[in-house]
Amino acid sequence: MPTTPHARTRALRPRARRTALSAVLIASAAALAGACAALDTPADQGAEAAATSGEATELRLGYFANITHAIPLIGVADGTYAEALGDTTLTTEIFNAGPAAVEALFADGLDATYIGPNPAINAFAKSDGEAVRIIAGATSGGAQLVVREGIDSVEDLRGATLATPQVGNTQDVALRAWLLENGLRTSVTGGENDVLIAPQENAQTLDLFKQGSLDGAWIPEPWASRLVVEGGAKVLLDEKELWPDGDFVTTHLIVRTEFLEQHPETVAKLLEAHVSTGEWIAEHDQEAAQAANTAIESLTSKKLGDDVLLRAWSNLRPTNDPVAGSLQTSADHAAEVGVSDKVDLKGIYVLGPLNAILAERGQEPVSAAGLGTE
Known part of the structure; x- marks a missing residue:
């Protein structure tokens, strides 16, 4: 037992x-x-x-x-x-x-x-x-940026729509900061965006990704794995790569x-x-x-x-x-x-x-x- x-x-x-x-x-x-x-x-x-x-x-x-x-x-x-x-x-x-x-x-x-x-x-x-x-x-650990096929670099995200769990949550901030560091703007107030971030519930993110309405998402597990295994996404960035000793x-x-x-x-x-x-x-x-x-x-x-x-x-x-x-x-x-x-x-x-x-x-x-x- x-x-x-x-x-x-x-x-x-x-x-x-x-x-x-x-x-x-x-x-x-x-x-x-x-x-x-x-x-x-x-x-x-x-x-x-x-x-x-x-x-x-x-x-x-x-x-x-x-x-x-x-x-x-x-x-x-x-x-x-x-x-x-x-x-x-x-x-x-x-x-x-x-x-x-x-x-x-x-x-x-x-x-x-x-x-x-x-x-x-x-x-x-x-x-x-x-x-x-x-x-x-x-x-x-346990957070990744996963994307559709055809996106192979951060520059490929220009004009993309990405999801996070909620405005101001941990993954939302991590994504916005990483994009800014790489020269891509996002806005939380309706300003200009190089990448549009669409915060939403994780289950909705999976459904919309499968439908082709999202280009990717920065999300915690198990949702990152669900997008990969069930939705055909690929990992563009594992967040642990950004931190000392992961x-x-x-x-x-x-x-x-x-x-x-x-x-x-x-x-x-x-x-x-x-x-x-x-x-x-x-x-x-x-x-x-x-x-x-x-x-x-x-x-x-x-x-x-x-x-x-x-x-x-x-x-x-x-x-x-x-x-x-x-x-x-x-x-x-x-x-x-x-x-x-x-x-x-x-x-x-x-x-x-x-x-x-x-x-x-x-x-x-x-x-x-x-x-x-x-």
Whole structure:
């Protein structure tokens, strides 16, 4: 019988599990209080409350039905998250792209969400650095520019129509920045374009590409692989080619700052589930791919074909590391292409709770690259 992270958690002796978790919660709460105290923001005022508040009655969590969200896909589906949260009710919502998830978070419809870097940057900037914090990485890699036959270079894209998941989302910014770097203009305000970008839902992108109405798309997995395998597209650029060592943040976990301050134990339990699921994925690579696919099917009523699944899975890396060094570059790109203003990201990361859990498990800490408290 396949082993799931949920089954593995249940196999632990209850007393040992409770003792270990209690130790982590205490360490995480202390780390959180220290993190808030270190930030010169209104979060200072919540530091004392963070150490004493009770657990939340409900955690509202967002994520996408994309393979780049493998950790929540698997961990929510098999019960790891619900079990880790204990008496806290887990409520989930599925989004197509990051800006919509941020809107829900700002409207107090979410407490935490898995999201790409640029929507998180925008949320941080629009709230003057107050509304959100990044608390963990989730995925590196897994985004490509795929195009129709006949397009063999960036210059061949002049006059083309390309899709992205949503204006201002991570892939949208990456595409606009890369085109600008190569001398091709795009506009988010109806100005002149050398390349027309048509943001839309990923499923619509696949249909329109098959119909010949799109020349290509810069999209995350599994959609890049679906366009290649099902639509006959080819890869013009794998985004990892643009980053040192091919490592860049595709998905990370953010939380409302207020929720983080008020319910540190709940956030620690969320991170426990996140880390446990990531460990299981690392130990069960191909089984994890199938588990993520099953979760996608349950959410969308459509299962990825084996060719699509294997191709997509090989292009990404689930990780606790938020690859913080790539975040400022993404922020700079967004400003360059007119999606957002220039932003100082200092304080966007609170990684103390995550690092407390990693230390408890004998793992190396992850870095905020100078943009938060380590």
